[in-house]
Amino acid sequence: MKTTxxxxxxxxxxxxxxxxxxxxxVFGKIVLASRTKSKCDAIRxxxxxxxxxxxxxxxxxxxxxxxxxxxxxxxIVINVALPYQDLxxxxxxxxxxxxxxxxxxxxxxxxxxFEYKLQWEKDKAFHEAGIMGLLGSGFDPGVTNVFxxxxxxxxxxxxxxxxxxxxxxxxxxxxxxxxxxxxINLREVSAxxxxxxxxxxxxxxxxxxxxxxxxxxxGPKDSYLLYHEEMESLVKHIKGLKRIxxxxxxxxxxxxxxxxxxxxxxxxxxxxxxxxxxIIPIEFLKTLLPDPASLGPRTKGKTNIGIVAxxxxxxxxxxxxxxxxxxxxxxxxxxxxxxxxxxxxxxxxIGAKLMLEKVWYKTGVHNxxxxxxxxxxxxxxxxxxxxxxxELE
Ligand code: NDP
Numbered sequence: 001m002k003t004t005x006x007x008x009x010x011x012x013x014x015x016x017x018x019x020x021x022x023x024x025x026v027f028g029k030i031v032l033a034s035r036t037k038s039k040c041d042a043i044r045x046x047x048x049x050x051x052x053x054x055x056x057x058x059x060x061x062x063x064x065x066x067x068x069x070x071x072x073x074x075x076i077v078i079n080v081a082l083p084y085q086d087l088x089x090x091x092x093x094x095x096x097x098x099x100x101x102x103x104x105x106x107x108x109x110x111x112x113x114f115e116y117k118l119q120w121e122k123d124k125a126f127h128e129a130g131i132m133g134l135l136g137s138g139f140d141p142g143v144t145n146v147f148x149x150x151x152x153x154x155x156x157x158x159x160x161x162x163x164x165x166x167x168x169x170x171x172x173x174x175x176x177x178x179x180x181x182x183x184i185n186l187r188e189v190s191a192x193x194x195x196x197x198x199x200x201x202x203x204x205x206x207x208x209x210x211x212x213x214x215x216x217x218x219g220p221k222d223s224y225l226l227y228h229e230e231m232e233s234l235v236k237h238i239k240g241l242k243r244i245x246x247x248x249x250x251x252x253x254x255x256x257x258x259x260x261x262x263x264x265x266x267x268x269x270x271x272x273x274x275x276x277x278x279i280i281p282i283e284f285l286k287t288l289l290p291d292p293a294s295l296g297p298r299t300k301g302k303t304n305i306g307i308v309a310x311x312x313x314x315x316x317x318x319x320x321x322x323x324x325x326x327x328x329x330x331x332x333x334x335x336x337x338x339x340x341x342x343x344x345x346x347x348x349x350i351g352a353k354l355m356l357e358k359v360w361y362k363t364g365v366h367n368x369x370x371x372x373x374x375x376x377x378x379x380x381x382x383x384x385x386x387x388x389x390x391e392l393e
Pocket of ligand 1: 007008009010011012013033034035036039057058059060080081082083085103104136137138139140141142179180181184292293340341343344
């Protein structure tokens with residue numbers, strides 16, 4: 001029987017655990033480890049019939065992770081802690097020759113900067129250890145990369161432009177809250193935007209480029225250009241690409257709150273002196289904001305995330321839209337988490353399932369679009385994330 005080690009016990013982890021238990025024939029025994037063991041125990045308590053063991057683990061400490069992997073004899077590690085832990089967990093996987101999967105690329109805690117460089121550099125060590133690392137198996141990155149690979153495989157000879165369109169039309173009733181880890185979310189949104197055109201990255205001011213997109217089953221929404229990590233790997237792997245951009249929807253209230261917080265320095269990542277103590281403003285803000293995991297029962301509405309690809313097939317121009325719509329309340333009913341965690345946790349489980357089944361398997365460190373998209377697309381339909389395709393004029 002397999003043993004699956006899941007690291008982290010937040011919103012995404014809850015979904016991964018529920019979904020792995022629904023597919024227990026593949027995942028076997030679940031070991032759930034995180035900084036705060038009580039959070040692991042709370043998730044376990046939701047699944048009393050499942051085979052789940054919990055541990056306290058500091059995933060910033062490679063040696064501690066190595067010891068736990070060896071102790072439980074994990075076959076795969078699903079990293080749904082924070083992006084800060086990616087490298088330490090990857091190192092522990094190399095040392096123990098254990099397959100690895102994550103949903104977000106490495107971010108240095110002291111620099112608001114995320115990129116694949118340091119993770120891609122571990123490719124050689126993963127090959128030498130004879131193991132696989134699958135990077136970014138969430139929704140975006142993750143499913144959006146698979147949508148691009150699917151479009152390339154079935155609809156185009158060459159894709160020229162891709163727009164990734166991420167809409168969360170959920171309403172949690174709070175004046176201001178983030179749907180996933182506030183630190184990661186606010187750092188991403190308050191950073192400069194960036195897109196790729198004709199071989200180079202073009203930088204924009206935060207929220208400088210806006211368009212209105214009519215999201216199926218949601219309606220028209222203001223969508224802002226952001227930098228997002230899947231673009232870094234897609235520009236490497238999609239043939240003939242001339243431009244790729246990423247847009248995310250934000251309501252006016254969210255943007256106004258964020259602007260005020262930024263203006264007063266609450267998004268700062270440098271320590272400041274407060275009553276003889278050093279505090280990091282954005283970490284303090286995280287303490288004040290609602291825990292994303294607590295938004296589940298209050299959130300209503302839908303998410304719609306997809307890609308629009310344009311290019312040529314048999315000499316003719318073509319444009320398609322592949323998207324997935326999730327309903328916050330339906331997700332909560334199934335796994336006690338809202339749709340943002342759901343749409344991340346389900347693809348993490350699917351990626352790990354395909355690795356354990358050796359359907360997607362090659363040694364080294366890989367991004368999602370490097371694999372045959374068909375089995376992943378089939379699993380999305382089966383595991384709660386059905387998608388649609390439209391041909392656009
Ligand atoms: P949460 O903040 O809800 O959960 C993170 C968990 O990691 C918490 O349980 C936290 O522990 C634990 N953790 C943090 N530091 C450590 C450490 N040093 N050792 C052990 N455990 C630690 O985040 P989410 O569940 O919302 O997100 C999880 C991941 O998913 C993130 O990397 C996020 O960027 C990614 N994500 C990816 C998306 C995608 O589409 N690709 C979309 C959304 C999220 P504690 O409870 O003690 O703080």
